Amino acid sequence: xxxxxxxxxxxxxxxxxxxxxxxxxxxxxxxxxxxxxxxxxxxxxxxxxxxxxxxxxxxxxxxxxxxxxxxxxxxxxxxxxxxxxxxxxxxxxxxxxxxxxxxxxxxxxxxxxxxxxxxxxxxxxxxxxxxxxxxxxxxxxxxxxxxxxxxxxxxxxxxxxxxxxxxxxxxxxxxxxxxxxxxxxxxxxxxxxxxxxxxxxxxxxxxxxxxxxxxxxxxxxxxxxxxxxxxxxxxxxxxxxxxxxxxxxxxxxxxxxxxxxxxxxxxxxxxxxxxxxxxxxxxxxxxxxxxxxxxxxxxxxxxxxxxxxxxxxxxxxxxxxxxxxxxxxxxxxxxxxxxxxxxxxxxxxxxxxxxxxxxxxxxxxxxxxxxxxxxxxxxxxxxxxxxxxxxxxxxxxxxxxxxxxxxxxxxxxxxxxxxxxxxxxxxxxxxxxxxxxxxxxxxxxxxxxxxxxxxxxxxxxxxxxxxxxxxxxxxxxxxxxxxxxxxxxxxxxxxxxxxxxxxxxxxxxxxxxxxxxxxxxxxxxxxxxxxxxxxxxxxxxxxxxxxxxxxxxxxxxxxxxxxxxxxxxxxxxxxx
Amino acid sequence: xxxxxxxxxxxxxxxxxxxxxxxxxxxxxxxxxxxxxxxxxxxxxxxxxxxxxxxxxxxxxxxxxxxxxxxxxxxxxxxxxxxxxxxxxxxxxxxxxxxxxxxxxxxxxxxxxxxxxxxxxxxxxxxxxxxxxxxxxxxxxxxxxxxxxxxxxxxxxxxxxxx
Numbered sequence: 001x002x003x004x005x006x007x008x009x010x011x012x013x014x015x016x017x018x019x020x021x022x023x024x025x026x027x028x029x030x031x032x033x034x035x036x037x038x039x040x041x042x043x044x045x046x047x048x049x050x051x052x053x054x055x056x057x058x059x060x061x062x063x064x065x066x067x068x069x070x071x072x073x074x075x076x077x078x079x080x081x082x083x084x085x086x087x088x089x090x091x092x093x094x095x096x097x098x099x100x101x102x103x104x105x106x107x108x109x110x111x112x113x114x115x116x117x118x119x120x121x122x123x124x125x126x127x128x129x130x131x132x133x134x135x136x137x138x139x140x141x142x143x144x145x146x147x148x149x150x151x152x153x154x155x156x157x158x159x160x161x162x163x164x165x166x167x168x169x170x171x172x173x174x175x176x177x178x179x180x181x182x183x184x185x186x187x188x189x190x191x192x193x194x195x196x197x198x199x200x201x202x203x204x205x206x207x208x209x210x211x212x213x214x215x216x217x218x219x220x221x222x223x224x225x226x227x228x229x230x231x232x233x234x235x236x237x238x239x240x241x242x243x244x245x246x247x248x249x250x251x252x253x254x255x256x257x258x259x260x261x262x263x264x265x266x267x268x269x270x271x272x273x274x275x276x277x278x279x280x281x282x283x284x285x286x287x288x289x290x291x292x293x294x295x296x297x298x299x300x301x302x303x304x305x306x307x308x309x310x311x312x313x314x315x316x317x318x319x320x321x322x323x324x325x326x327x328x329x330x331x332x333x334x335x336x337x338x339x340x341x342x343x344x345x346x347x348x349x350x351x352x353x354x355x356x357x358x359x360x361x362x363x364x365x366x367x368x369x370x371x372x373x374x375x376x377x378x379x380x381x382x383x384x385x386x387x388x389x390x391x392x393x394x395x396x397x398x399x400x401x402x403x404x405x406x407x408x409x410x411x412x413x414x415x416x417x418x419x420x421x422x423x424x425x426x427x428x429x430x431x432x433x434x435x436x437x438x439x440x441x442x443x444x445x446x447x448x449x450x451x452x453x454x455x456x457x458x459x460x461x462x463x464x465x466x467x468x469x470x471x472x473x474x475x476x477x478x479x480x481x482x483x484x485x486x487x488x489x490x491x492x493x494x495x496x497x498x499x500x501x502x503x504x505x506x507x508x509x510x511x512x513x514x515x516x517x518x519x520x521x522x523x524x525x526x527x528x529x530x531x532x533x534x535x536x537x538x539x540x541x542x543x544x545x546x547x548x549x550x551x552x553x554x555x556x557x558x559x560x561x562x563x564x565x566x567x568x569x570x571x572x573x574x575x576x
Numbered sequence: 577x578x579x580x581x582x583x584x585x586x587x588x589x590x591x592x593x594x595x596x597x598x599x600x601x602x603x604x605x606x607x608x609x610x611x612x613x614x615x616x617x618x619x620x621x622x623x624x625x626x627x628x629x630x631x632x633x634x635x636x637x638x639x640x641x642x643x644x645x646x647x648x649x650x651x652x653x654x655x656x657x658x659x660x661x662x663x664x665x666x667x668x669x670x671x672x673x674x675x676x677x678x679x680x681x682x683x684x685x686x687x688x689x690x691x692x693x694x695x696x697x698x699x700x701x702x703x704x705x706x707x708x709x710x711x712x713x714x715x716x717x718x719x720x721x722x723x724x725x726x727x728x729x730x731x732x733x734x735x736x737x738x739x
Contacts, residue, residue, distance in 0.1 A: 006625035013620060092614075093675045316611065316644070317652040318683040321659035324669040 026050045029059065041076065043067035044116035057086045067116025068109070075112055080105040084333075094320065095328035100335050101354075107341035144515045148522060151259055155252035159524035162245040166529035169238045173536050176231050181224040186550060193217055193554060218555060225551050232544050239537050246530060253523065260519060261512075329357035340369070343377025343403060358387040378402025384430075391434040400426045405445075417458050422448040428475070437484050439477040446470045468492065583635060588709055592629045598703030600632035605698055606691035607633075608640025609647065613678045615688065647690075648683060655686025 003009070030050040037045040048063035065078040081104045090097040196210050196217075320330055333354035340347045351367040358364055364387035372379050380403070384396035403424040409416060428441025448471055450462040465471065471492055479485040587597060600623070607619045623633050644651075659665065659682055668680045678684040 001627055003625060003627050006621075009630070010621050010624035013624070014617070093672065094678050094681055316648050316683060318611075318681050319652070319656060321656070321665060321668065321680050321682060321685070323680055324665055326669075327672075327675075 022052065022054075025052045030061075033061070037066055038119060041066050041069060043069040043072065043076075043118045046116075057088050057091065059084050059086065065110075065112065065116070067112065067118070069118050072115040072118050073112055075110050075116075076108070078105075078107050078110050079103050090328045093327070096331045097328050098333040101333050101337070103336070103338040105341055105346070106338050110341070144511070144518050147260055147515065148518060151256065153256045153519075153522065155249060155256045155523055158245075158249040158252040159526050162249045162526045163524050163529050165241060165245045166526065166533040169241060170529075170533050170536055173235065173238055173533070173540055176234055176540070179227055180231055180544070180547065181227070186224075186547070189217060189221065190554060221551055221555055225548070225555070228544055228548055228551065232541070232548070235537055235541050235544065238533070239541075242530065242533055242537075246526075249526065257516070257519060260515060326357075326360055329355040329360045331355055332357075332361065342371070342374070343380065344375035345371070345377070347371040347374070347380065356388055359389055363387075376404040392432060393434070394430070394432040396430040398426070398428060400424070417450055417452040417462050420449045420451050422446060432481065435480045435482070437477060437479060437481050439475075439484075441475045443473040443475060444470050445473075465492075583631065587629060587632050588706060589714070592632075594703040594706035594710070595699075596627055596629045597632050597706050598699040598701075599626075600629040601636050601702040602695050602699035603628065604633045604636025605640045605643070606687075606695055607637045608642075609644050609651070610687045610691060611644065611678070611681075611684055613684065615677050615684070644687070647687075651686035651690060652683045653686070654689065655682035655684070658689060659685050 026049070029052070030047050033050065034045050034047055044067045046063070046065045047061060049060075050062075051060045052058070053060065061079075061082045063078075063080055064082065066076045068074045068076045081102075083100075083102050084098045085100045087097040087099055193214070196214055199210075320326070334352070336349075336351040336354060338349040338351070340349050347369055348371075349367060349369045351365065353361055353363050353365050355361060355365065364385040366385050367383065369380065369382040371377065371381075374380075378401050380398070380400045382396065382398040384394065386392075386394040403426075405419065405422045405424050407418060407420055409418045423446040425444045425446060426441060428439065430437070430439040430441075432438075446469070448465060448468065450465045452458040452462040471490065473488055473490045475486065475488050477484045477486045603619050603623055607616050610616055610619075622628070623630060659668075659680075668674050674680065677688075679688060
């Protein structure tokens with residue numbers, strides 16, 4: 001039953017497994033990392049070597065480069081060496097707790113020795129994503145019909161609703177007339193009452209009979225009065241319904257028009273600011289990087305607070321059960337030191353407590369960066385925190401001054417112009433609560449120098465820009481982290497617009513008029529129906545008021561007259 | 577393919593008792609459906625310490641690894657729904673030994689529960705099948721002409737080499 005050599009066989013098998021893991025773990029990890037990163041980046045990923053250390057348990061990655069799928073000559077991110085020391089006991093329990101992580105020479109957008117391969121997505125065309133100056137000066141506005149088709153016009157449906165309501169209510173109001181006592185009937189009742197009240201009372205029996213007749217007539221009038229009140233209420237209800245529908249329609253019309261204006265960039269007096277066109281997309285792209293961070297932490301967010309469901313990765317499924325007291329977060333880096341290549345030098349970034357389960361460690365992830373007097377940067381400080389408790393929350397503040405900008409080109413062909421040199425200063429803050437983002441920043445270009453080609457407009461533009469000692473921009477972003485809405489404004493906008501966009505403004509104004517008339521043509525004509533219902537309601541309400549007064553007067557008059565005359569007669573008989 | 581078939585035939589015709597083969601198959605299946613970890617090593621230790629047929633175990637372990645990938649989603653869901661019970665969560669929270677076995681992971685817990693359910697039935701069923709094969713099927717098969725022809729074939733040569 002018991003195998004004598006059992007322990008020996010077990011140890012041999014164990015040693016074989018261990019050896020296999022130790023020898024091939026590095027290579028397997030490298031292949032896995034390259035496969036995973038290439039899948040998400042859509043471009044070539046290079047890793048020189050991955051090695052596993054035993055004492056302490058550690059993983060070292062050397063020379064990692066992730067190609068930028070849009071610019072294969074550059075990397076999205078790269079570093080020369082990263083080392084992570086894993087704590088053994090938590091690892092045995094199935095938690096990844098890294099006591100120290102160091103990343104050396106971390107760089108964004110570094111140049112590659114040879115272009116990397118791109119596996120997914122179309123390679124960006126030259127200049128794609130940049131501001132297209134040629135079309136800007138050609139003032140190529142989007143087709144008004146196209147814009148109207150693209151916009152989800154809610155006012156059309158609201159208008160149809162209003163029209164429908166007006167027609168239905170008109171029918172109902174007309175039907176209400178049948179429920180009212182006719183004028184003939186009222187006249188008849190009036191005559192009957194008059195006959196009773198004006199006639200002589202012969203004796204007590206006659207008085208009793210007439211009183212009974214009057215009571216019956218009074219009952220009928222009361223019924224008519226109640227019916228009249230009901231009709232009055234229904235008429236008022238119809239008026240309220242009409243007012244609500246009309247207000248909804250007007251609000252929807254206003255909202256749709258604003259939406260169309262924003263699609264056509266017609267806000268702010270007919271011209272979008274040049275700063276928005278120059279910096280808007282660029283800034284939105286930077287903020288979009290936050291979404292990458294969000295996607296990483298999304299699986300850890302409480303259900304219901306996620307922006308969208310994340311696709312499941314192709315690996316064995318598995319979750320840690322919600323233990324009463326989880327000893328460690330699933331993933332936790334206690335200390336991370338990154339040496340970041342920036343401004344021609346190296347900046348040290350310290351990050352503490354990187355995890356997505358901050359409630360377990362009861363602390364937020366904190367990060368700081370502080371550098372001064374680098375070759376291309378005078379000063380840069382950044383600090384912030386990040387935590388997931390009930391929802392994702394983060395706060396970041398930065399102060400940057402004296403960053404020498406590299407030469408940059410805008411536009412294409414004859415309308416191409418370039419920024420030759422400038423110093424960039426910026427300060428600002430960013431706040432993320434759940435999925436909603438709010439960010440304010442000021443950016444100042446100091447001593448900018450622009451170059452231009454032969455185009456007259458571009459020459460005017462660059463000349464104007466070169467005259468400025470500094471160009472300030474104010475950048476604000478709000479909205480969700482996946483779709484931030486970035487607004488960039490600058491006092492420069494108006495100057496540029498007035499100086500060189502005069503002829504464009506006229507074109508914008510005529511376009512706006514055309515768009516407005518086409519928009520109005522799409523809206524259903526509700527005025528006739530609305531007006532006829534209103535008139536009908538006015539007439540019917542006036543008529544019911546008059547009828548009410550008539551009934552009231554009949555009810556008031558008859559009893560008093562009859563009684564007085566009967567009493568007079570009785571007094572006469574007693575007295576005579 | 578012939579080698580694997582020959583190995584199976586070798587085991588079936590060997591001196592190994594049906595129970596040794598039955599337990600080897602049962603433990604091989606559960607080692608396969610459990611994600612690799614301390615539980616797998618414990619199963620391996622049990623196989624080594626007791627006279628369980630080692631080659632059957634290794635063969636079944638390798639084949640039944642595919643079962644893990646096939647059943648992973650269902651096992652994970654089963655483990656997750658089972659794992660919501662308060663007593664189990666308290667037990668797992670207070671015992672680092674159970675956490676060392678990764679039973680606080682939904683997939684491992686699901687696979688472990690299935691293993692506990694199927695271990696004895698598989699061992700018993702395999703034992704019965706081996707007995708049936710040896711006492712009923714094997715003598716009949718040996719009389720068939722086709723079997724005699726096969727014995728002269730490549731499969732038989734492989735089998736002979738392994739003997």
